[in-house]
Amino acid sequence: MDYPVIVTAIFGAFVVFGGVIGYVKAASKASLIAGSITGGLLLLSAFLIARGITAGAILGIVVSLVLLSQFGPSLLKKFKVMPNLLIVVLGFITVGTLAFSFFQ
Structure with a gap:
C-alpha cells in the first residue's frame, strides 16, 4: 500500500471540499479558487507519486x-477546528509522510 499517495490524495480532497464549503457558507469566491487550486495540486501530486515521479513528492x-x-x-490567533485545525493536522501528516518517503 502506498501511504504517501493515499495521504496526499485525502488531503487534496479535503482542501477542495473545504473550498467548496467556504463558497457555499460564506459566498467566498477566494475560498473556492484557492481550495480548488491547492487541492488540485495536491491531487496532481498524489497522481505523480503513484507514477513514481519524484517531483510529485516535492510538489506535495x-x-x-x-x-x-x-x-x-490563523489557528494560533483564533482556535477554530474547521478549517484551521484540520488543515494544520493534515498538512503536518502529509509533509511528514512525503518527507519520510522522499528520503527513503
Whole structure:
C-alpha cells in the first residue's frame, strides 16, 4: 500500500471540499479558487507519486507547507477546528509522510 499517495490524495480532497464549503457558507469566491487550486495540486501530486515521479513528492511538500503557513498562524490567533485545525493536522501528516518517503 502506498501511504504517501493515499495521504496526499485525502488531503487534496479535503482542501477542495473545504473550498467548496467556504463558497457555499460564506459566498467566498477566494475560498473556492484557492481550495480548488491547492487541492488540485495536491491531487496532481498524489497522481505523480503513484507514477513514481519524484517531483510529485516535492510538489506535495511545497503545497502543504504553503497551506500550513496560511492556516497555522490563523489557528494560533483564533482556535477554530474547521478549517484551521484540520488543515494544520493534515498538512503536518502529509509533509511528514512525503518527507519520510522522499528520503527513503
